[in-house]
Amino acid sequence: MSLPLVLAAVMAAVVTPARADRIENQVAVFSALDKVTAHISKFEVTIGQTATFGALKVTPHACYSRPPTEEPKTTTFVEIDETQLDGSEKRIFTGWMFAESPGIYGLEHPTYDVWLTECNKPIRTIAEQAPGATPGAVTEAPPDAPGQAAPESGYQDNGDAASDQDFRRRVRR
Numbered sequence: 626m627s628l629p630l631v632l633a634a635v636m637a638a639v640v641t642p643a644r645a646d647r648i649e650n651q652v653a654v655f656s657a658l659d660k661v662t663a664h665i666s667k668f669e670v671t672i673g674q675t676a677t678f679g680a681l682k683v684t685p686h687a688c689y690s691r692p693p694t695e696e697p698k699t700t701t702f703v704e705i706d707e708t709q710l711d712g713s714e715k716r717i718f719t720g721w722m723f724a725e726s727p728g729i730y731g732l733e734h735p736t737y738d739v740w741l742t743e744c745n746k747p748i749r750t751i752a753e754q755a756p757g758a759t760p761g762a763v764t765e766a767p768p769d770a771p772g773q774a775a776p777e778s779g780y781q782d783n784g785d786a787a788s789d790q791d792f793r794r795r796v797r798r
Contacts, residue, residue, distance in 0.1 A: 648692065650744035653685035653701045656727075658738040669745065681737055682706045682714070688744035699724035701741050705732055 731740030
């Protein structure tokens, strides 16, 4: 194998992002549209609790997001019930909502639209768990380098490149 191929393989292994762990959150944030009044509301619902918007009762059961350094993917599993005129409740939505695709995975109702916008209040912070480590573990410096912290796996920014630069090479065809 030639040296450029070896270097390309090593760089691909270093630059390839690791699979991001999802972050469990305590609060799901929804936006809702009342089509009769054209009023848009934003409301927060604690996981396992129920919030009312018009005749709808919104109950999220899970809300997951990713660290800010990863590609956004915010999801919630939610149940939405509608209160009927006779006082009974009818389940009109059960499933996952994705904040990045509100037009596809939101509730579309004749009177109301409801969609997920974000998740808040993470159960654990990203700083509490290092990648590949167990929660609460402390990363120590290697014995041959006293006084230096162990490098994290993945790409190390040395400040030479622009922060918004895409590190993948584009090939013209």
